[in-house]
Amino acid sequence: xxxxxxxxxxxxxxxxxxxxxxxxxxxxxxxxxxxxxxxxxxxxxxxxxxxxxxxxxxxxxxxxxxxxxxxxxxxxxxxxxxxxxxxxxxxxxxxxxxxxxxxxxxxxxxxxxxxxxxxxxxxxxxxxxxxxxxxxxxxxxxxxxx
Numbered sequence: 001x002x003x004x005x006x007x008x009x010x011x012x013x014x015x016x017x018x019x020x021x022x023x024x025x026x027x028x029x030x031x032x033x034x035x036x037x038x039x040x041x042x043x044x045x046x047x048x049x050x051x052x053x054x055x056x057x058x059x060x061x062x063x064x065x066x067x068x069x070x071x072x073x074x075x076x077x078x079x080x081x082x083x084x085x086x087x088x089x090x091x092x093x094x095x096x097x098x099x100x101x102x103x104x105x106x107x108x109x110x111x112x113x114x115x116x117x118x119x120x121x122x123x124x125x126x127x128x129x130x131x132x133x134x135x136x137x138x139x140x141x142x143x144x145x146x
Contacts, residue, residue, distance in 0.1 A: 021122035026071030032081025
C-alpha cells in the first residue's frame with residue numbers, strides 16, 4: 001500500500017460539483033492499493049500515517065503527528081500511485097495496481113480503522129471522477145509505503 005501524504009491547511013474533494021469531503025488543518029492522504037495488499041498492510045500504513053510527525057511543535061520542529069496537532073485526514077483513493085512508469089511514455093496499471101474490488105475493500109477498511117482509532121476522517125468517493133483542492137502547508141509532502 002502507498003500513501004502520498006500532504007500537510008494541508010485545508011483540503012476538499014468535489015464530485016459532480018458537490019463537496020463530498022473537506023478538512024481544515026491536517027493531512028490529505030492519497031491512498032494507492034497494490035496487488036497482494038491486505039488488511040495487515042492497511043493497518044501498518046494507517047499506523048505510519050497517523051503517527052508520522054510532520055506538524056510543528058512550539059519550536060517549529062516537525063515533532064507532532066496529526067492527532068497531536070489537532071488535525072484531520074482527508075483520504076482519497078488514488079490508483080495511479082500503483083502505476084508502472086519505468087518503461088515507455090504511458091503508465092501501466094496491469095502489473096501493480098489491485099483489482100477495483102480489493103482496492104475499494106482496503107480503502108474502506110483503512111478509513112474505518114482510522115475512525116475507530118479516534119481520527120477525524122473525511123473521504124472522497126471511490127472510483128469517482130474527483131476534483132481535489134488543497135493548500136499544501138510548507139509545502140510538506142511524503143511518500144509512505146509498507
